[in-house]
Amino acid sequence: MNPAITTALLLQFGGSLLAILALAWLAHRLGLGGDTRIADESHARALADEAVCGFEASDVVIDRAGMGALLRDARGRVLLVRRHGAHFAARLLDSYDHVRLDHGYLTLGTGDRRFGSVTFDLGQRAPEWAASLRRLGA
Structure with a gap:
């Protein structure tokens, strides 16, 4: 050559x-890039406040893998936070229509096809949250 x-x-x-x-x-x-996850309750509360200004969570449950969280405020509103790439996206849940419980896993959707559905591993708290979501308007 x-x-x-x-x-x-x-x-x-x-x-x-x-x-x-x-x-x-x-x-x-x-x-x-990177592997962004929800570290703890304070991180989840901060993400909720960023998504819905003034959202003050009274109850928080975080997926065991840290991929998302469910937060409830004093008014009974439930906010779904999930990872979207290297950031997080959030939606307020307004109905029980898109919720399914399977042992310790809770599958949730917002009805918004672009947001999709998500399955969280909530362990022993999954039935508690599934039951409380039944109170949402159908």
Whole structure:
């Protein structure tokens, strides 16, 4: 092989590798990607307040994997918070129509096809939350 072609290929490879490393560094610095999860109740409360200004949760349950949470305020409103990429999305639940209990797992939906449904592992608190969600308007 021609030494000029070999040198050009090595330079192209080296430049591509440097560009990939630079993009990876930039993504890390911007906090993109990663495995974002709900750490604790205070984190879930902060996410709820961001989603619905002034939402003050009186009861909180967090999925065992930290992928989402359910929060109830003093007015009886229930907020569903779930991970959406590296961020979190939230919706107020307004009916019991999209709730299903299966042992310690609670499957919830909002009726909004774009938001989808989510299954949380709530363990022993799943039946308690399923029963309380029956109070929502049908």
